[in-house]
Amino acid sequence: MDDKIVLEDDLGNLRRSHYSFEISRKNVNEEVVVVGWISSKRDHGNVLFLQLRDQFGEVQIVVKKKETSLQLFKTLRNLKEHSSLAITGVVVEQKNSSSQIEILPKEIKILSISNKPPPFLTQAISSIGIDTRLDLRAIDLRRNYLQFVFKIRNTIINSIREYFNENYFIEVNTPKMIATATEGGAALFPIFYYDREAFLAQSPQLYKEQLTMAFESVFEIAPIFRAEPSRTNRHLSEAISIDAEKAYVDYRDMMEHLEKLIRHIVNRINSKNANELENLGIKLPNVSGSFPRITYTELINNLQANHKFIRWGDDISPKILKDIFSDEFFFITDWPASMKPFYVKSITPGNAQKESAIDEKNLLSESFDLMFGGLELSSGSTRINNKDLLIENMKKKGLNSTAFDYHLRVFDYAMPPHAGFGLGLERLVMALLKLENIRDATFYPRDIDRLTP
Amino acid sequence: MDDKIVLEDDLGNLRRSHYSFEISRKNVNEEVVVVGWISSKRDHGNVLFLQLRDQFGEVQIVVKKKETSLQLFKTLRNLKEHSSLAITGVVVEQKNSSSQIEILPKEIKILSISNKPPPFLTQAISSIGIDTRLDLRAIDLRRNYLQFVFKIRNTIINSIREYFNENYFIEVNTPKMIATATEGGAALFPIFYYDREAFLAQSPQLYKEQLTMAFESVFEIAPIFRAEPSRTNRHLSEAISIDAEKAYVDYRDMMEHLEKLIRHIVNRINSKNANELENLGIKLPNVSGSFPRITYTELINNLQANHKFIRWGDDISPKILKDIFSDEFFFITDWPASMKPFYVKSITPGNAQKESAIDEKNLLSESFDLMFGGLELSSGSTRINNKDLLIENMKKKGLNSTAFDYHLRVFDYAMPPHAGFGLGLERLVMALLKLENIRDATFYPRDIDRLTP
Structure with a gap:
């Protein structure tokens, strides 16, 4: 030598x-x-x-x-x-x-040249508190465990695009700096936009709906921002949302798409990342059959046998859901309209999956949540495409419809019927790979306590 | 019937x-x-x-x-x-x-049902002022002209991912809410981040550099935010940036990657969008040969023959560049270090393309801009991977290095040599499709005057 x-x-x-x-x-x-x-x-x-x-x-x-x-x-x-x-x-x-x-x-x-040893080993699975790791995230990401996680995340991202491209969805980018809140005023980050106040988008909702007019089938994979004040292992202030929206279909079609998308992702991981799965000691859930579907009303009726204080119209706690469904994908459909945002369409009698709308207070909506155990991964619905109905619904939810004029005006030119969903990428990664903390499903997590690195 | x-x-x-x-x-x-x-x-x-x-x-x-x-x-x-x-x-x-x-x-x-005719025809190329069109953007996007543009944009996005995947780059997502400015304090949008001040990211620069430690070759396609006060046809307040970064290479390798990427994009559009190109009446630039490369110093020397007031260290106006290069891709390399951000590496004598560094004032950098006529599409460079040198450079540029502590600390664990570039998607679309206004290369443009729709 x-x-x-x-x-x-x-x-x-x-x-x-x-x-x-x-x-x-x-x-x-x-x-x-x-x-x-x-x-x-x-x-x-x-x-x-x-x-x-x-x-x-x-x-x-x-x-x-x-x-x-x-x-x-x-x-x-x-x-x-x-x-x-x-x-x-x-x-x-x-x-x-x-x-x-x-x-x-x-x-x-x-x-x-490295000047000092990091406070954790490359081979360790989780030897140390997450904050110490996150402070040196670039080094933390060198750990074998996270290398496996992020290789699989890359497969997930690629297989999602593959699915949408094969199904004729066009990739779009919608603005992240917006004038008004979509889902009401809570949990928004305000910005100084030149001389005005603006907000960071919580979701591309109204934009993706509009874009079905021009492109019919659209998807976006992009950051969303939620000023989430709680400290949990399943919330991020900045996350990647997978959004799809399609004209001339309803929520049942989009449930089909979402189910096929998840199946495609799981199949791709199984074929591309066998080595990573083995190293992580993980077997992905079996998704060959149809995902169970239960209406919100059926679920409440079932729960009332053991939980007598639960009432129709209540949220259902993750813990209760996890006890019933454990680690499987399932849909909860036909939620009370009062529990969903203003743009969600109510069920027209005859179009209901298993029951029909009764009165205003008990109105159901063409909506679904995709769950994995107690974790909500995705929400979707048929959207209202009638301007007057949408304005009426904004008023019911206490929103000022004039603030949405920039959105409502395109409805004068025939908004087609449409439906869609948003799917949280980090939550999907967390569910599939059984991560303890959602922060390990993203490169540089943001939460109420953390803005760096 | x-x-x-x-x-x-x-x-x-x-x-x-x-x-x-x-x-x-x-x-x-x-x-x-x-x-x-x-x-x-x-x-x-x-x-x-x-x-x-x-x-x-x-x-x-x-x-x-x-x-x-x-x-x-x-x-x-x-x-x-x-x-x-x-x-x-x-x-x-x-x-x-x-x-x-x-x-x-x-x-x-x-x-x-449409209630009224829109103020423009679906068949019209540009019959009306852009603001009227943008106010009804979803309908505007139904126009044939924009349909062709956005079909090609979709090919561009897909071919970029194809290139990076084939070349082993891993797709990453870096945070858009950040604690400090990368390129100095100007042109930043401030946010209220819970009880603190934060900013929207102008670029994923420091994050993508860090991620080369863990993943070696990374890319990101995501929004960037610039509080650009000028009203021009080539600036947006929110744009899509295509960022690549790679360990163990220098700026010459990344110029090669960028050139191959552009060639791949042009070839893909030619094969997939012949119909759209014909309808737009556009022939894409010939990219079969190598892109011309000229050092900044050579360019200044050449220009001084006809523009006696131009001095070494000056910016070169788009108009002057457009007169010389018209509609072709070319690189301007080896910029004065003083004209580039703090993280750009200076040229080590012997590693220069055509000349070597002389003294501090005349120090050159391992950097390039990809131009198309007078339009800057991309900037790239070898980055500094030595912590002391980086701190020294921050000071030279008037930045407070303690504000970058969250970034500098990973350099203690051996930041590898690395290089990369950022490419503006809308500017690339504008250049290739000869758009008059960059706003038509994006779905919902944002600028100093426009925050809706």
Whole structure:
């Protein structure tokens, strides 16, 4: 081995020749350049074993004292994990390694040096409080556990786009700085918009509805913002929402789409991420059959047998739902209109799934929530497409319809019937991968206590 | 033809059997259900011709007076364009139509009625001021011209993801609510974040840099927010930024990636949107050769021949650039370090493209801008990965480094060398499709004057 050792951070013309997954026994005796960071180090006195990790995996580097300059050997011995290296070396066979090869270095360039060990190990599943991890999130995300989670998240994102593209939905982007609240005034973040007050969008609701006029079937994957004052393991102040909206269909069609979408996602993860699932020790829920569907009224009637204080019109606690449904996907449909936002259509008698509307107070809506155990993943509905009805509903919910003039005016040009849903990406990741905390389903979580990093 | 006419907005069980593109001469004599909105209407006295548009195209509906009830015929005659219909009818041959078929209705259901004609025609390219159009944006987006533009935009978005996925970049989402400004304090939108002040992110810069530690190659397609006080045809307050960042490479590699990305996009549009390009009367720029590259210093030297007041260190006006380069892609590289943000790496002598750094005042940077004529589409650079150097540069630019502590602390764990770029989606659409105004490259534009719809 040569004596060359360079301790600078400039790459010059040095580039990787192979990713870790591109080197196998067929490369034995070849010279390669591998680049990455040290995920672990074993010191056997006269031999150092370094695991060099790139974005796909690891290769083992074997540094032998007698074949290395003393200076370089000492430098490498003292080098902390997480430091970045570029290694030019020869591939040799190593039967005990899973890749069946290792690298004998000829030249090592140290690209970046770690000054101290992080307060957690790359191999640890959760050895430490989440706030300590989040304060060093970029390093935390190097942990094997989160690497598996985020590889699966990437499959989820790609399979969602795949589904929508195959089903003729067009991807749109709607504005995140808006003039009025969609769902009422609570939980909004106010902005200074030049000389005016504005808000961050809680949902793309009204925009995606409008866009069905021009594009018929639309979807968006984008951040939403909720000034959620509670400290829970299932709420984020900034989350990624998967929104779909389609003209000329109703909520039953969109339940079908949502069910097929979830099935597509689960199938894709099973086929692409078998290795990650195995490492996480997770088996995804079986989604081959139809998701159970129960109306809100049926559910309340059933619950009243054991919970005599529950009344029609009440919210149902996650705990009660989890006790009944445990870890499965199911729909709760036909919610009381009074429990849903102003843009949700009430059930027209004859169009009801299992019962029909009775009177104003007991009016049902063409709506559904997709649940996973006690966790609400998605809400959807048929939307009102009649301007007068929409204004009437705004008034019922205590909203000032003149503030929505910019939205209502397009209804004069024939808003088609339409329906849609919003699905929380982080909640879906949390449900599928059994995460303890929703914060681990996103890169840099935001909540009432955390604005950095 | 039956006498059935229903004037309500409830779909019941009525659903489309065929999209317009699914009906051809092979369907002659079949009964179909087509659904959409009336894009134009011709009244020949005893015959009405309706063009029914769905998200893929149009079918012609022929309503004959003698085969229709008088009531229905009168209703249809008075029905305004943009109204939505569901038509059950029989496919008949029509040699003069491009689809070679038309539909004879048996039953017509009016799903939504337009109350008045919009102030522009669906067929018009730009008959009216942009503000009138934007006030009714959902209807404006029904115009053929914008339909072509947004179909191509969809191809662009999909081909960008295709490129990044094929090149092993992982899609990430970084927070849009942040504690400190990346590029200095100007042009930021302040937010009330619970009880604190925060800002909307102008770019995912620091986050995407950090994420190279965990994922090596990352990209993000997401909104950015700039409180841009000027009124121009090329600035938006909210835009979609395409951001890429990669460890173990420098700015030259990222220029290669950006050039290949643009080439991939142009090739995809040419193969997928030939029809839209023809209708727009546009030929995309030829991108088969390498994009010209000129250093900032060379460019200034060349310009000084005709513009004696231009000095090294000056910005170059879009007009001057457009005169020299007209409608082509080119790179301006190796900008003065003083003209670039604090995180941009200065050129190490020997690593320069065509000249090396001289002294502090004349220091060059490993940076590039991708231009199209006079329009800046993208900026990229090698980033500083050394903590002390970064703090020093923050001070030089007048930034308080303690405000960036949440970012700087990860540098203690060996930030790898890395480089990246940000590309403005709307500017790319504007350049490729020769749009007069960047507002037509986005669904709902935001600027100093406009916060709705």
